[in-house]
Amino acid sequence: GAVVSQHPSRVICKSGTSVKIECRSLDFQATTMFWYRQFPKQSLMLMATSNEGSKATYEQGVEKDKFLINHASLTLSTLTVTSAHPEDSSFYICSARGALGSDQPQHFGDGTRLSIL
Amino acid sequence: GENVEQHPSTLSVQEGDSAVIKCTYSDSASNYFPWYKQELGKRPQLIIDIRSDVGEKKDQRIAVTLNKTAKHFSLHITETQPEDSAVYFCAASRGGGNKLTFGTGTQLKVEL
Numbered sequence: 001g002a003v004v005s006q007h008p009s010r011v012i013c014k015s016g017t018s019v020k021i022e023c024r025s026l027d028f029q030a031t032t033m034f035w036y037r038q039f040p041k042q043s044l045m046l047m048a049t050s051n052e053g054s055k056a057t058y059e060q061g062v063e064k065d066k067f068l069i070n071h072a073s074l075t076l077s078t079l080t081v082t083s084a085h086p087e088d089s090s091f092y093i094c095s096a097r098g099a100l101g102s103d104q105p106q107h108f109g110d111g112t113r114l115s116i117l
Numbered sequence: 118g119e120n121v122e123q124h125p126s127t128l129s130v131q132e133g134d135s136a137v138i139k140c141t142y143s144d145s146a147s148n149y150f151p152w153y154k155q156e157l158g159k160r161p162q163l164i165i166d167i168r169s170d171v172g173e174k175k176d177q178r179i180a181v182t183l184n185k186t187a188k189h190f191s192l193h194i195t196e197t198q199p200e201d202s203a204v205y206f207c208a209a210s211r212g213g214g215n216k217l218t219f220g221t222g223t224q225l226k227v228e229l
Contacts, residue, residue: 032214034216034217041222042221042222043206043219043220043221043222044161044206044217044219045219046216046217046218049216091158093160093161095217097214098214104214105151105163105166105214106214106217108160108161108162109160110159110160111158111159111160113158
């Protein structure tokens with residue numbers, strides 16, 4: 001149980017393209033999803049917290065107009081990297097928390113490797 | 118906000134030896150401390166976690182200890198095996214499902 005699916009697993013695209021990443025909870029309802037970014041050989045840095053039906057909460061220094069987050073249902077959150085540039089190349093990972101409350105552990109997706117040429 | 122420091126950044130041990138990774142946190146309100154194992158290009162996998170009402174937890178070869186007063190917690194792996202080689206991250210949060218602050222990671226290499 002508690003499976004989180006993230007798609008696509010890898011994206012390679014040209015500079016200026018917008019890229020959408022999906023994060024789905026397959027066997028549970030996720031009221032809260034988190035989006036992390038990880039540069040090579042570095043730690044995971046939280047970008048934003050996404051709550052179903054409300055606006056995402058962004059961490060300091062993360063541009064909300066650059067990284068659009070939508071959490072329209074209890075099983076799906078999307079991250080759109082708008083007008084991506086080479087410096088946006090990174091490993092993006094989502095996690096989801098069940099609807100039973102804030103004490104439930106997070107379950108991670110497989111991540112998306114984004115490469116901007 | 119929370120700040121989590123992790124040491125060492127790299128650790129090499131011989132197969133069968135023990136490995137210890139240490140973390141400190143700054144937010145006294147943090148009460149959930151998970152440890153993740155991440156292989157290259159893959160998702161972090163939860164290997165063990167501990168809550169602030171417990172001082173120690175063990176699962177086969179893996180154990181975690183927590184010192185709330187000193188605000189530090191440690192991961193202990195005994196009888197290490199080559200498949201234990203990976204990057205290990207500690208993390209802290211207020212509640213298991215709230216945002217996690219990760220440590221900087223430890224590259225563990227178990228040599229034959």
